[in-house]
Amino acid sequence: MINKAINGAVALLFLAVVALAIVTTTWITVDELPQNLADQSNIEAIGVQIFTQFVIPFEVLSLVLLGALIGAVYIAKSEVEK
Amino acid sequence: MMAVDIAGIGELIMFALVSTLTIIFSILVVTAKDVVRASLSLIVTLVSVAGIYVLLNAQFIGMVQILIYVGGIGVLILFAVMLTTQELKGGSDD
């Protein structure tokens, strides 16, 4: 129980610090949320970005997913054959 | 002018609704006694986060959130809960 109280206190401290930082910072934003009528859900813009600017991270991500897949299978398979 | 205000207020109400949902259910995730209940609250949290994305005009991310998070990770975590809970273990795997 005392542990939970300490954890809660620490979490609240963290929240206080972060909230303070957020409130006291002046954020530079656009005046109006951008609305592209031709591309309401941003799919086109995102797709273009993924396959031009971020194509290498995208490919790397595919490798990461493959690695995760293989790793998961390896870790979770039963060790009967050993 | 008036119309804009009304739209703004509507947006604010939507935001309040969705963010309240998010916060309440995410608190449930860490406080619920039952793990199954916690994981179901997590799924609700994820859905409401998708709502926030839609509010932010990122509909595609919202869709992806529902597809991958709710559809994939949510089900995965439910599986994890089912497979690793002692009471439910009998005969489920092996």
Add this chain to the structure above:
Amino acid sequence: MAIDSLAFLIPLLPALAFVITFFFGKKMYSGGALIPIGAIAISCIISILITINLLQNPEVVVHQSYPWFAIFNLGILIDPLAGVMLCMVTFVSLLIHIYAVGYMSHDPAKPRYFAETALFTAAMLGVVLSDNILQLFICWELVGLCSYLLIGFWYQKPSAAAAAKKAFLTTRVGDVMFLTGIIILFSSIFTIYNGNLPEGIYVLQFNEMFKLIPELSAMHTTILGSEVSMLTIITLLFFGGAVGKSGQFPLHVWLPDAMEGPTTVSALIHAATMVTAGVYLVARTFPMFMGAPDALIVVAYVGGFTALFASTMGIVMNDIKRVLAFSTISQLGYMMLGLGMGAVVGMEAVGVSMFHLINHAFFKALLFLCAGSVIHSVGTQDMRQMGGVGKVMPITFITMLVASLALAGFGIPGTQIGTSGFFSKDAIIETTYLFGEHTGNYIPYIFGIVAALLTSIYIFRLLFMTFTGKARTDYGGHESPSSMTVPLSILAVLALIFGALTQTKFYRFLDETFINNFVHVNIGDLAELGNYHLVHGHHGEPLLILWMPIIVGVAGLLISFLIYYLKVVDMSKIVSRNNFVFKLLYNRYYQHHIFIEVISLQLTYGLSLVGEFIDRKIIDGIIDGISDGTIAIGEIIRKIQTGVVQSYATAVIAGVGLLIILLKLIVEVQ
């Protein structure tokens, strides 16, 4: 320029070797050791060729850059500084890999070992090759991860797992400081450009960073009422990273424990590569340090104190590898001390320090590999159980002797005769003397010279205790296989002659580092920024100063010789002289024999008791007290370590929160 276009292969080949060895090593000869050996050999050849090109044409450096995302890039920069590091890292790593084939031959987890060392080498080469600070940081972290994996290689041993964790967490403290430094640097640059970062240049590249030194130095912030320039904060944070990685004073605690890994790992991590990354970082960003005089002084003091502090502990250790670990800390302290002298000698400090780094890599790797050879043969790391190993392992003994001479810095001043350590260590000590002469502050010099004496004592103590005398236990040692002795011999030759061969060329070569077609720094401007009076051409030292390092070196050798080699003789001589004096007095003053007996016994015995008391309690007491104090503090602090990761996480978050509040209270950014 065909060879330049192959520069990207240098880190890539070891990385590929990692993948291949990790997945397919089990089925190959000797756990797939040949793959990393071949890969690193090719890297080594490419690096040497590029460095030779650079040597002929130092102002044209190899620089390749590719956009990564936004304003960050991935790039390769091989200037003289990086070039010599590259050659050293690949070469020492290659020899250690070859040695490991013999050393690890009985270990079932060989593929994992070779994969991890290959990855480690790749990461280290990445650190050296980076042309921007962010990429350097990423590779830096990768190095940290590999060191964690390698120190904990025998993770079945609880002590190894603990040591790995300790190393990881301790260096993490430094890494966080480094990262904070990068973030502050970036935000300062952002402020300098008023939020409009120019198109087409990558602001975290070294040349762009160095261009902004005057602006950074002009930015001020108030900490606890005193004004500090932004540049000082950034460089101190960078130095914090170097302190963690290079085992400097407050964060050196992980390094001795890290000896839990295989000895080859110790040689790789603690001699040639990882620990020198910190020194390399300071050397790499040296123009920034030049612009921040306070930071440079901190570097000098921390380095000098570490050199002294670690060598006092080296004297009392009984574990052969721990002696070497403290020796490494002490020598790294020397390198930092050398860098800190930039206030007087300018860019030459980089040359002096890097020269010691390279030489140290050779002889320290050699020391570790010799120790490994002894451990491999004797089966223990405790020097009290060794003794007389020199008879059964002649090659190891000779190479160890060479390495010890190099570490203690033996040579003849004023000539070209000397071991490699002699040229580099003397240069550092002379630079500190020059510093004292020009600033009136001789403390760094005293640090350097006392540490040199202690260095000589502990290394020869190790040598005498291990290799000479009678075998204290029945260990049945044998000489190591040739895959181990050949690298030893190569390193021994290098430790012996490398310094003499390259001494003058080396400084001139490294002086070109910050004056080339990529990085261009005006030393004079920086000196003005830091209010320095740079000194060029220093050959006016008194003869005594020139000879001082070698004098203390020989003194240390003699002390060790008397205490640890002639120990038995010395003791019996004292006893017999006591008897002799007693008998003489007894015969001559027969009638007063009771009186004389009392006098002689009381006086002589009393005096010797006092002598013993001074020796045992005061001298040993100081030395033991340091180690006991360290242990006692450790005992108190370890209570906090519950081993539950979650409580650590809680503590970290609470600490960060409190720290931010504290900073908010005392710092006002203007």
Add this chain to the structure above:
Amino acid sequence: MIPLTYYLILSSIVFTIGLYGIMSQRNGVRLLMSVELMLNSANINLVAFSSYNDDMSGQVFTLFSIALAAAEAIIGFAILLSIFRMRDMINIDDINILRW
């Protein structure tokens, strides 16, 4: 228009809840769920900044982040499952084989 600050505060609250979960939970699955909460709060931040600065890269990063979260959940689940097979429990207090 809702100020950006609201979204940031929301995300920091969700993050803090996740943090509290990480610190206090002893069940492996719940730990994973808390991590998911924290990841989601980071994603909210990314999307919010992306929208309020009219820069699409934030949303692209969110996509990457979601994919990585999926990978992380799979691996975490696999580890938990194999530990459960070995020990018949997933209380992380008792999983201390890597501890000194």
